[in-house]
Amino acid sequence: MYNFLILGEPAAGKSNFLRMLAYNWSLKNSSVIQTKTPSKLLSQDILQGYVVDRTQESYKNFEWCLKYQDKVINIELPEYNGEEFLALAQSPEWSKEWVERIEDCNGIILVISADKDEVYDLARPAESQVETQKNDKTGKDNLINNDLNYIAFFQQLFCLKQISRKTKKKIPLLIVMNFWDKVIKDKIDINPEQKLKNELPWFYEFIKTNWDTEYLKIFGISPLGDHAENLYVKSKYPDKPLKKVSDAKGKFVKSLPTQSWVVNNDNPQEKIRNLSLPFMWLFEKVGS
Ligand SMILES: Nc1nc2c(ncn2[C@@H]2O[C@H](COP(=O)(O)OP(=O)(O)OP(=O)(O)O)[C@@H](O)[C@H]2O)c(=O)[nH]1
Ligand SMILES: [Mg+2]
Known part of the structure; x- marks a missing residue:
């Protein structure tokens, strides 16, 4: 059983x-097939x-039974409200549960978000999603704090996992730059790694220097695909939707099977x- 942590x-x-x-x-025809899925998912x-x-619920792990290249792979992935991660990254004292989660993860x-300016618009109650306004950027402070949060989090993780410059543990770290559909729509000529560097420059340098490069990979993803921006949460779906909606x-x-997509850096x-x-x-990586 592999324990994966999803952070965000x-x-x-x-x-x-x-x-x-x-x-x-x-x-x-999927490359990865599930034999058992957590029904909630x-x-x-x-x-x-x-x-x-x-997500409103607090941290809960879900077990997935998968098959990949004829091998059975059982994984555990959690669901929780992202506030929990944010609180963790901002606090030097971690709960016993989180310490264990970090220690156990493979x-x-x-x-x-590859679209930082708007992520807090999305974070607002979904009513305001109709017109996603740009944040009137309150300086660069947000960005800096953000960097430090991520660095602080990984520093703690290095201690718990006993990762040092000399004894780098080989734990795969997958960074996904989400909402890549927006990056493509805005015709921004950038790849996921450069985007990470732009959004979180200190964290980028920190993680590039300290993580084993063989075990670090950055993708751009769009799980909801090209129509994402006009999709709604069910309870918020407008009574009289616009045609585009x-x-x-x-x-x-x-064509649900072809909605999600991924981009690589090349x-x-x-x-x-x-x-x-x-x-x-x-x-x-985890099997190697
Ligand atoms: N453009 C775009 N927007 C997306 C995509 N996936 C999700 N979103 C938007 O992002 C919002 C947040 O997504 P969630 O999946 O709820 O985010 P989360 O990380 O689970 O948030 P918490 O549960 O609060 O921690 C959604 O309401 C969508 O509006 C995507 O692939 N593309
Ligand atoms: Mg959620």
Whole structure:
């Protein structure tokens, strides 16, 4: 059994990513097949074209039984509200539970919004999603604090996992830059690694210097795909949806298997319609 930790701030898109994985892994021609899925993660809402709402529940682990290249892989992945991660990153004192979670984990998935300015708009109650306004950036302070939060978190993790410059442990760290559909729509010519460097420059340098490069991988992902921005949480779906909103929902549902995609650093414009790709890397690293 592998214990993977999924880390991400509130509204980083963890839950929708997990739901789309659960859906993709239920498809016959998927590279990764699940033999048992946590039922909570097989979301009816997604199948009907609704986004999964922000998580209210506290930390809970879910066990997935998977098959990849004829090998059985059982993994545990948690679901929780991202506030918990934020609180952890901002506090030097970790609860016993979190210390154990860190000690037990064999791999880490860090979900980061590739669209920082708007992430806090998404974090607001979904009503305001109709017109996603740009944050009137209150200086660069946010960014700096953000960097320090991530660095502080990984510093603690290094202590708990006994990682030092001399004794680097080989724990795979997968960083996914989420909402890549927005990056492509904005025609920003950048790859996921450069994006991470732009968003979190101190953290980027920190992690590049201190993590074993063989065990670090950065992808861009769009679990909800090209229609994401016009999809709604079920309870917030407008009574009289605009045409683009009802169209998006219809198109999303009609070809659900091809909605999610991933990009790599070599060719960040090419949408690879295989959401398993980051996990395949993780499975290979964790088994090696
Ligand atoms: N553009 C785009 N937006 C997305 C995508 N996936 C999720 N979102 C948006 O991001 C919001 C937050 O996603 P969640 O999956 O709830 O985020 P989370 O990390 O689970 O948040 P917490 O549960 O609060 O920790 C959603 O309401 C969607 O509006 C995507 O692939 N593309
Ligand atoms: Mg969530």
